[in-house]
Amino acid sequence: MSDADRPDDQPNGPATTTRRRALMIGAGAGAAVLSIRPALAQTAGSVLACEIPVPDPGRAGSFIAPDGSTVPAGTQGAFAPPGRAFKGEEVKRALAGSQLPGTSMESNRAYVNYIRRLQRGQGGFTCFASLQMPRA
Amino acid sequence: MIYRAPPADALLAEPIDAFTAVYHRPSGQTHLLVEPAPEILDALGRDGLTLAKLRAALAERYDLTEADDLAERLEELVAAGLVSAA
């Protein structure tokens, strides 16, 4: 990216003298690489304080099937909504293997599957997406 | 350990005063580089160099100061995903 070689050409002379510029390898004022972090995490404020409703308000009242899809209330084998939104922190832990608060093993699996299937535009999607970011 | 820079078309670089802003296409990430990072990337190229060969290549082009810190500078580039170490 920068080439500081400046050969001195001597007429009739075979040799070229190169004056090299100095290159500081030491840390000086800090690291030589500053990586820009995505701004979405900043827009969300504290990402871990964001919430994911299950299901989203557009489907309020639906039950959650074990595979995470939403089904009519009362469907056999499906679970009633948890009655509260989950915090980003709680979902992050659940994705890593622990259980969402106030759930049984089966209802936890259903809710987590629902969250994993969130699409852009559904309530909680942006919160879920920011949980996946490396520096959330 | 061979250190390699990304292929030429993987990086967009724009000088901004004493720094170089770099966009790494494969990751979509942006970094701000300052001496000696751009010079290191330049010297490594696609084929890559060992730490010792890199130091020699830089010493040929430049008068180096605090050259013992070269490993540290390389690690910063590796951590940022701009240099691969294999």
Add this chain to the structure above:
Amino acid sequence: MKVRVGPASFRVGSAWSQPLAQLRALYADYPPGDSVPDFTVRLEPTRPWRRWVRPSVAIAGDYMLPEAAPLPLAHALLAAEMAMNLQVALGWRRHLLLHAAAVEKDGRALVMTGESGAGKSTLAAMLMRRGWRLLGDEFALVDLHNGSLHPFPRPISLKNDSIAALAGEGRWGPELVGTPKGTIRHLVPDALALAGMNRQAMPAMLLFPRYGFAPATRAVPASEAFVRLTAASTNYANLGEPGFRALTRLVREVPTVAVDYPDGASALAMVDEIWG
């Protein structure tokens, strides 16, 4: 109701009629929205019975970011404005977005960046009163190809003391007391701003204002401006390469100044001085 602001069109639906009436009044001088809007926002009750009992407004839209708390019905107008901001912040890809106010004079634009509460809205409103054309108080839209600014003049959100400072002429929204950010009132951009909402302007200076400090002016190196603006952009990371090109071009071609000011009057004087 539907409304167009600059390049973006919105549709706002609501479970209650009062917020829609307030929005129609606020946007009375704006062009009507398109039949197919860019963004849809809905004001919904947090639970079905909260439509009537202690009415509580939740925002829903194409793009969502869960809010800390829903708002009471009296602040539904604020909820709608915040929701529209959110849609743009998360979903707009046709320009590089900066959290910034922008005003134009003689074909050149001044861009003032800052967090919510940094005073950029108040400063923008004051400059508007002094004859500058307001391009926007919340977002600066930077063209990805040529670096010009597209106006996006939404109602200016003024808080607490700024409301009294700007009191007077213009169309105002209702006073909203007791919101999470205190008292808020919206001031509709003037005729000059609305008439010019599709007339772009080239940025001539970037400003980093800081309110509440002794007066000071400092030239900011382009590299520092670059890093600070990546943090001030809601869509820089999503845009990828075009965002990188647009932002590097901006900081290389437009000088940046940091200004500390103790009050509005000082700010205006300092702007006059550095604008030249």
